[in-house]
Amino acid sequence: MGLMAVVYFEGRASHQMAAVVWVQITVSFFVFLLSAPSQAARLYTEDDPVTILTTDTLKQNVHNSSTAWLVQFYSSWCGHCIQYSPTWKALAGDVKDWEQAIRIGVLDCAHEKNFDICKEFEIHFYPTFRYFKAHGSNTDVGKTYRGPDRELQTVRQLMVNFLQNHTKQDWPSHCPPLEPYSSEDILTLLGHKSEQYTAVIVEDADSYVGREVILDLMPYQGVGVRRVLSSDKLLMDRLGVTDVPAAYLLHPNGTHGLMDAQKRLRFFFSSFLKLLPGVHRQNSAFLQNSAHSSSNGHKPTEEWKEFEKSKVYMADLESGLHYLLRVELATHHTLEGEELKAFKDFATVVAKLFPGRPSVVKLLETLLEWAVSLPLDKIPYDAVLDLVNNKMRISGLFLSDRVQWVGCQGSSVALRGYPCSLWMLFHVLTVQAAKRPDALANTALEDDPQAVLQTMRRYITTFFGCQECGRHFEEMAQESMGAIKTTDEAVLWLWRKHNQVNRRLAGSMSEDPLFPKTQWPTPDLCPTCHEERSGIHVWNEPTVLDFLKRHYGSANISPKYTLQPAPPAPPKDPPPPPMPPTQTQTPTPTFPLPRPLPSPAQHSPPWMSSLGQRAWGTTASLSSRCSPGGSSSVRSGRCRGRAWGPRGSRVWGLASASWPWGSPAWT
Numbered sequence: 001m002g003l004m005a006v007v008y009f010e011g012r013a014s015h016q017m018a019a020v021v022w023v024q025i026t027v028s029f030f031v032f033l034l035s036a037p038s039q040a041a042r043l044y045t046e047d048d049p050v051t052i053l054t055t056d057t058l059k060q061n062v063h064n065s066s067t068a069w070l071v072q073f074y075s076s077w078c079g080h081c082i083q084y085s086p087t088w089k090a091l092a093g094d095v096k097d098w099e100q101a102i103r104i105g106v107l108d109c110a111h112e113k114n115f116d117i118c119k120e121f122e123i124h125f126y127p128t129f130r131y132f133k134a135h136g137s138n139t140d141v142g143k144t145y146r147g148p149d150r151e152l153q154t155v156r157q158l159m160v161n162f163l164q165n166h167t168k169q170d171w172p173s174h175c176p177p178l179e180p181y182s183s184e185d186i187l188t189l190l191g192h193k194s195e196q197y198t199a200v201i202v203e204d205a206d207s208y209v210g211r212e213v214i215l216d217l218m219p220y221q222g223v224g225v226r227r228v229l230s231s232d233k234l235l236m237d238r239l240g241v242t243d244v245p246a247a248y249l250l251h252p253n254g255t256h257g258l259m260d261a262q263k264r265l266r267f268f269f270s271s272f273l274k275l276l277p278g279v280h281r282q283n284s285a286f287l288q289n290s291a292h293s294s295s296n297g298h299k300p301t302e303e304w305k306e307f308e309k310s311k312v313y314m315a316d317l318e319s320g321l322h323y324l325l326r327v328e329l330a331t332h333h334t335l336e337g338e339e340l341k342a343f344k345d346f347a348t349v350v351a352k353l354f355p356g357r358p359s360v361v362k363l364l365e366t367l368l369e370w371a372v373s374l375p376l377d378k379i380p381y382d383a384v385l386d387l388v389n390n391k392m393r394i395s396g397l398f399l400s401d402r403v404q405w406v407g408c409q410g411s412s413v414a415l416r417g418y419p420c421s422l423w424m425l426f427h428v429l430t431v432q433a434a435k436r437p438d439a440l441a442n443t444a445l446e447d448d449p450q451a452v453l454q455t456m457r458r459y460i461t462t463f464f465g466c467q468e469c470g471r472h473f474e475e476m477a478q479e480s481m482g483a484i485k486t487t488d489e490a491v492l493w494l495w496r497k498h499n500q501v502n503r504r505l506a507g508s509m510s511e512d513p514l515f516p517k518t519q520w521p522t523p524d525l526c527p528t529c530h531e532e533r534s535g536i537h538v539w540n541e542p543t544v545l546d547f548l549k550r551h552y553g554s555a556n557i558s559p560k561y562t563l564q565p566a567p568p569a570p571p572k573d574p575p576p577p578p579m580p581p582t583q584t585q586t587p588t589p590t591f592p593l594p595r596p597l598p599s600p601a602q603h604s605p606p607w608m609s610s611l612g613q614r615a616w617g618t619t620a621s622l623s624s625r626c627s628p629g630g631s632s633s634v635r636s637g638r639c640r641g642r643a644w645g646p647r648g649s650r651v652w653g654l655a656s657a658s659w660p661w662g663s664p665a666w667t
């Protein structure tokens with residue numbers, strides 16, 4: 001743009017005018033260049049499935065490599081490059097499993113650091129796509145791709161062609177054969193036992209499905225994929241294939257038959273094979289875990305619990321809540337300021353929306369009431385623990401203190417578990433918020449379609465033990481959470497972002513080889529959620545939304561494996577009367593709980609009626625808001641008391657009369 005303007009003035013206007021404009025343009029051009037690195041950093045980040053190359057790393061990666069490479073040399077100030085970056089990221093995600101054969105890279109030629117390498121590789125236009133063959137020499141500058149278009153499917157198919165252009169000598173070290181097999185090769189396998197599955201993709205000669213499925217399954221153990229051509233009539237007859245593409249499956253036990261993958265498309269074939277029993281991704285995590293399992297004490301889970309992956313297990317949700325309340329939050333000595341607010345919002349959301357067993361729901365409700373009624377800017381976390389572990393227990397309110405992973409159990413105790421349950425918990429909560437629009441009425445979170453997600457965001461950034469995860473989640477939230485307008489969009493947003501995380505983590509150390517990170521729901525769970533347009537997999541989002549609402553709805557939560565509440569423990573000795581604080585001694589606050597409930601099943605306990613006559617806490621909390629009128633249930637979202645003090649006021653003196661175990665020792 002700037003350069004074009006200079007040419008115009010050089011040709012037509014006076015030299016003086018051209019000089020002035022030249023200076024202006026030159027200055028802005030250099031200012032632009034100086035700002036380029038930060039823009040570059042934004043076009044592709046480490047979270048994208050591409051390898052970001054630089055002067056220091058380009059040659060060492062693409063020369064003498066065991067894999068081929070496709071590198072986009074771009075410039076962060078080039079509009080085309082910016083517009084094209086989503087396609088490039090999508091392509092890289094789509095072929096992530098091909099990494100042992102061909103890898104995708106980017107190099108930003110606008111970055112000062114990369115000026116020389118772009119010159120050396122003679123990059124004149126942006127974007128320039130270069131293929132580098134595997135095992136290339138130290139002088140290889142790659143072959144420029146000049147295809148008919150840069151659509152994802154076109155480039156992906158050209159990657160397959162490029163791989164096939166390798167000779168036997170320079171074939172990428174781990175890439176399986178992509179050529180079709182003959183009928184004899186396949187027929188001799190029929191009826192024989194084997195250590196793994198063999199999938200045979202039958203297709204026309206110009207189809208890419210077979211080769212793409214072969215590459216998709218590269219990192220997986222327990223299955224091999226071969227392709228044969230439909231022109232092989234003998235084989236077509238023997239396998240009983242009439243329509244192509246088709247997939248035929250040879251089982252390890254020698255049986256065989258046509259594969260029922262719902263749709264005869266690449267994505268469906270690949271997903272079906274990845275989910276076969278005994279098929280798992282081979283990754284460094286698996287090798288390391290098995291190597292370390294004895295020395296680290298990472299034993300496999302002691303007792304495997306059978307479960308259905310089409311169900312959500314209450315045991316996972318309760319175990320997650322237990323860990324969150326008793327372990328994760330307990331690392332914070334005192335809750336105050338933003339932490340206290342994050343805690344109260346979390347307590348509000350779970351108390352109002354968690355579709356749990358009565359004893360757990362009541363525990364959450366009581367925790368919320370207690371938290372919002374405390375006239376304090378600080379809560380020592382021990383008080384929460386005391387409440388959850390001791391005081392509520394006396395009242396028959398019970399949250400198991402044993403971890404019992406079911407749908408979240410891992411092949412080793414170090415894998416899955418808590419983070420899995422946290423995702424599930426928040427999926428359940430977003431679905432509940434969408435199904436029960438009034439559930440958060442009369443709280444500060446009322447009418448906010450982002451309520452659950454913003455609460456999750458605050459929880460994750462404030463308390464979640466994995467800080468790096470929190471950072472990533474915050475980046476995703478900053479990008480698009482603010483645009484959510486409905487609770488349905490919130491359900492879909494969380495699903496999309498969870499899949500984004502799954503994609504980033506596929507093949508990483510945190511992946512359990514028995515539970516590979518896939519784009520979820522897989523076709524076996526929801527075939528109609530998936531479609532393919534122009535060879536590219538797309539989601540049918542309205543169907544996904546329906547599926548999520550069903551899957552994470554209360555009717556699909558199985559109580560199997562939940563631990564039964566123990567009978568209420570006898571009340572402990574009443575606490576000693578509070579000591580008045582001395583000048584030098586900070587009082588140790590005690591945190592009373594409402595009188596034990598006579599019946600855990602009864603939703604509106606009698607002690608509430610006495611509260612109905614009085615204010616019972618501070619209204620300082622943003623997390624809970626009351627309307628006059630009152631009601632008998634926290635869940636109903638209405639206040640029990642009529643006489644609420646002004647927002648922020650302390651009304652403890654009145655409230656203390658309602659707490660059967662006396663007033664707190666601080667005032």
Ligand SMILES: Cc1cc2nc3c(=O)[nH]c(=O)nc-3n(C[C@H](O)[C@H](O)[C@H](O)COP(=O)(O)OP(=O)(O)OC[C@H]3O[C@@H](n4cnc5c(N)ncnc54)[C@H](O)[C@@H]3O)c2cc1C
Nearest residue numbers: 416419420422423468469472473495498499501510515520
């Ligand atoms: C907010 C958050 C951020 C995280 N960030 C990171 C990170 O940056 N780096 C890291 O190493 N780990 C991160 N983790 C942990 C990681 O995402 C996994 O939770 C962990 O590796 C356990 O994986 P999993 O196999 O049990 O499946 P999970 O990803 O935990 O999924 C649990 C279950 O949810 C269902 N599910 C899967 N995908 C979806 C979806 N898209 N929508 C709805 N349901 C789905 C499946 O039934 C699955 O079994 C994060 C966890 C959370 C809660």
